[in-house]
Amino acid sequence: MERPLTQHIHPDGTTRTLREYVKTGGYRCLQRLSSGLAPKDLQRLVTDAGLRGRGGGGFLTGTKWSFVPMGADAPKPKYIVANGDEMEPGTFKDRVLMEGDPHGLVEGMILAGYAIDAEVGYIFLRGEYHLSAQRLTEAIAEAYAAGYLGTPLPGTGFRFDLHLHASAGRYICGEETALINALEGKRAVPRAKPPFPQTVGLWGKPTVVQNVETLYNIPHIVNQGSDWYHRLSRTQDGGTKIYGISGRVANPGWWELPLGTTAREVLEQHAGGMADGVCFRGLLPGGISTAFMTEEHLDLPLDFSSIPPEIGRLGTATMIVLDDHTCPVGFVLNLEKFFARESCGWCTPCREGLPWVAKLLMSFEEGRATSEDLSLLKMHTKWLAPGHTFCGLAPGAMAPLQSALKYFHDDFERHISTRGCPWSKKSSQQKVLV
Amino acid sequence: MLSEIERRELEDAVKHYPDKRGAAIDALLTIQRRRGWISDDTLFEIAQFLEITAEDLDSVATFYNLVFRKPVGRHVAFMCDSISCWIKGCEQVQEQIKKLYDVDLGQTTSDGRLTVLPIACLGQCERAPALLIDQDVYGNVTPEKIEQIVEKYK
Numbered sequence: 001m002e003r004p005l006t007q008h009i010h011p012d013g014t015t016r017t018l019r020e021y022v023k024t025g026g027y028r029c030l031q032r033l034s035s036g037l038a039p040k041d042l043q044r045l046v047t048d049a050g051l052r053g054r055g056g057g058g059f060l061t062g063t064k065w066s067f068v069p070m071g072a073d074a075p076k077p078k079y080i081v082a083n084g085d086e087m088e089p090g091t092f093k094d095r096v097l098m099e100g101d102p103h104g105l106v107e108g109m110i111l112a113g114y115a116i117d118a119e120v121g122y123i124f125l126r127g128e129y130h131l132s133a134q135r136l137t138e139a140i141a142e143a144y145a146a147g148y149l150g151t152p153l154p155g156t157g158f159r160f161d162l163h164l165h166a167s168a169g170r171y172i173c174g175e176e177t178a179l180i181n182a183l184e185g186k187r188a189v190p191r192a193k194p195p196f197p198q199t200v201g202l203w204g205k206p207t208v209v210q211n212v213e214t215l216y217n218i219p220h221i222v223n224q225g226s227d228w229y230h231r232l233s234r235t236q237d238g239g240t241k242i243y244g245i246s247g248r249v250a251n252p253g254w255w256e257l258p259l260g261t262t263a264r265e266v267l268e269q270h271a272g273g274m275a276d277g278v279c280f281r282g283l284l285p286g287g288i289s290t291a292f293m294t295e296e297h298l299d300l301p302l303d304f305s306s307i308p309p310e311i312g313r314l315g316t317a318t319m320i321v322l323d324d325h326t327c328p329v330g331f332v333l334n335l336e337k338f339f340a341r342e343s344c345g346w347c348t349p350c351r352e353g354l355p356w357v358a359k360l361l362m363s364f365e366e367g368r369a370t371s372e373d374l375s376l377l378k379m380h381t382k383w384l385a386p387g388h389t390f391c392g393l394a395p396g397a398m399a400p401l402q403s404a405l406k407y408f409h410d411d412f413e414r415h416i417s418t419r420g421c422p423w424s425k426k427s428s429q430q431k432v433l434v
Numbered sequence: 435m436l437s438e439i440e441r442r443e444l445e446d447a448v449k450h451y452p453d454k455r456g457a458a459i460d461a462l463l464t465i466q467r468r469r470g471w472i473s474d475d476t477l478f479e480i481a482q483f484l485e486i487t488a489e490d491l492d493s494v495a496t497f498y499n500l501v502f503r504k505p506v507g508r509h510v511a512f513m514c515d516s517i518s519c520w521i522k523g524c525e526q527v528q529e530q531i532k533k534l535y536d537v538d539l540g541q542t543t544s545d546g547r548l549t550v551l552p553i554a555c556l557g558q559c560e561r562a563p564a565l566l567i568d569q570d571v572y573g574n575v576t577p578e579k580i581e582q583i584v585e586k587y588k
C-alpha cells in the first residue's frame with residue numbers, strides 16, 4: 001500500500017531536512033515547470049486527479065483554481081494561502097505533516113502558487129503549533145537559500161515568496177474568509193460570499209485558501225500523474241487520506257490509507273478495537289462538525305462522495321469515538337460549549353443560539369430537563385441549520401447534536417425520567433460546568 | 435516606549451505584509467513575548483507604530499485567545515478541554531492542579547508563577563489528555579503525573 005504523504009516521516013518524531021527531502025525526489029517537479037508545464041496544464045492535472053480539499057469540505061481543488069482570473073489582465077498580486085489553523089477538535093493530521101515533513105508544504109505551496117500565477121503565499125498556522133512553526137521557519141529559510149523561493153524558477157519567470165503567519169488563536173480563523181481578515185490584521189469574522197476569495201480575497205486580490213493536507217498531495221500528482229493518483233484510492237475520489245482516531249480505543253493514532261477505507265477497518269485493524277472494558281456506541285468521522293455514525297454505518301467507504309448526505313459527511317477524517325462508559329449527552333455538551341465559546345459573535349442566531357443549546361444540555365446533565373427542553377433542542381437544529389447563519393460554524397455545531405438526538409434519543413429521555421445523568425456515578429467524568 | 439530591539443522586530447514583521455496594519459497580530463504577539471502581556475500603554479505604543487488607533491487595535495487584541503490584555507504568571511498552562519481530552523479525563527487533571535496550586539481556570543497562582551487557561555483542542559488528541567505549558571506540549575497527562583510536569587516551571 002502506497003503512502004506518498006507520510007512514508008518518509010521519521011517514526012521518532014524528528015523532522016526531515018532539505019537534504020533528505022531532495023534525496024527522496026523533493027522539489028524535483030519544479031524542473032517540469034521549467035521545462036514547459038504551463039499553469040493551465042498543472043490545473044488540468046489536478047482536476048484530472050480528482051483531488052478534493054482535505055479541510056473538511058471536499059471541494060474539487062482543480063475546480064476551485066479554475067475560478068481565479070488568469071492572464072495579463074488579471075489583478076496582481078494574487079495570493080495562495082495554506083490553511084494550517086487546525087482547531088477542529090479531534091483533528092491532528094496537518095500537524096503530523098508539518099512537523100514531520102515541512103518541505104512538502106513549501107513545495108506544495110510553490111506548485112499551487114504557480115498554477116494560479118500567485119506570486120505570494122502565506123502559511124496560516126495556529127499559534128499553539130510551536131514545533132510546526134519552528135520547523136516551517138527553518139524549511140522556508142532553507143528553500144530561500146536553495147533558490148526555490150525568492151528567485152525566478154529557471155525558464156519560467158515565476159518567482160514565489162512565502163511567509164509564515166502564526167495565528168493568535170480562535171477556531172473561526174479556520175473559516176477561509178475569516179482567515180483572510182485575520183491575515184489582514186483584523187478581527188476574524190467571516191466575510192459575505194460572493195464575492196468568493198478566488199476573485200476578491202486578501203487585500204481585495206484573487207486568493208486561494210487550501211488546507212495543508214491538500215497541498216501536500218500536489219507534488220505527488222505532478223510527479224506521478226493523475227492515473228496513478230486515482231489508483232491510490234478505492235473510490236472515485238483520488239488519493240490517500242490521513243485517517244485518525246481518538247477516544248477510548250486500544251491504540252489511538254493516525255494512518256495514511258486509501259480514500260474509501262471504512263471506519264471499521266480504521267477502528268478494528270489499525271486502532272486495535274476498543275480499549276479494555278468499554279464498548280463502541282458511535283463515532284464522529286472527522287472532527288466535531290460532523291454527524292454521528294453508529295454500528296450500522298461502519299462499513300461505509302469514508303470519502304467525500306460515498307457517504308449519503310442524510311447520514312453525514314467525512315469532514316477531516318480524524319474520528320472521535322464514543323464509548324458506553326461516556327454519557328452521550330455530556331459528550332455533546334462538551335462540543336456545544338466549545339462552539340458557544342468559539343462563535344465569533346457576528347450573527348445573532350449563532351451568538352445567542354449556541355449558549356442556549358449548551359445551557360439546555362447542561363440542564364439534562366443536572367437533572368432539571370423536561371420534555372419541553374428536548375423539543376427546544378430539536379428546534380435549534382432547525383434554527384441554526386445551513387442558510388440561517390452567516391457562516392458554517394453554527395450549522396457544523398448542529399450536526400453532532402441532531403444526530404445524537406436521533407441515535408441516542410433514549411439516553412436523553414433517561415436524563416429526564418431519572419432526573420440526572422445515569423453516567424455520573426458509573427463513569428469517571430466529573431460534573432461539567434458551563 | 436518601544437525599545438530599539440522591539441522596534442526592529444516590528445519592522446521585520448511588517449515586511450511580510452503589503453501594509454503595516456497587516457502585521458497587527460504579529461506585532462501584538464511579538465511584543466507580548468517580551469513583555470508578558472499587552473497593557474494599555476503597550477497597546478498605545480504598538481498602535482502608534484502601526485499607524486492605527488488604539489481602539490482599533492484593541493478590537494483585534496480582545497478578539498484572539500492568545501493575546502493577553504491582563505497580566506499573566508511567569509508561565510502559562512493551557513489545558514485542552516475539548517472532546518478527546520474530556521473523554522480521557524482532563525477534568526480530573528484540572529482538579530488536581532487546583533488542589534496542588536490553588537488556581538482555577540483563568541487564574542494565576544498568588545506567587546505569580548503560573549496562569550492556568552482553558553484552550554481548544556491542541557491537536558494532540560491521540561495522546562489525550564494534552565496540555566501546553568509555555569511552548570512545551572505534554573500528552574497522556576494524568577492527575578498523578580501533573581505535579582512532576584508543573585514543577586519544571588519555576
Ligand SMILES: Cc1cc2nc3c(=O)[nH]c(=O)nc-3n(C[C@H](O)[C@H](O)[C@H](O)COP(=O)(O)O)c2cc1C
Nearest residue numbers: 053054055083085086087174175176210211214392
Ligand atoms: C468554522 C470553520 C472552521 C474551519 N476550520 C478549518 C481549518 O482549521 N482548516 C482547514 O483547512 N479548513 C477549515 N475550514 C474550511 C475552510 O473554510 C476552507 O474550506 C478550506 O480551508 C479550504 O481548503 P480545501 O479546499 O483544501 O479543503 C473551516 C470552515 C469553517 C466553517
Ligand code: SF4
Nearest residue numbers: 344345346347350391
Ligand atoms: S455563524 Fe457564528 S461563527 Fe459564523 S459568522 Fe455567525 S456568529 Fe460568527
Ligand code: FES
Nearest residue numbers: 514519556558559
Ligand atoms: S481534544 Fe485535546 S488535544 Fe485534541
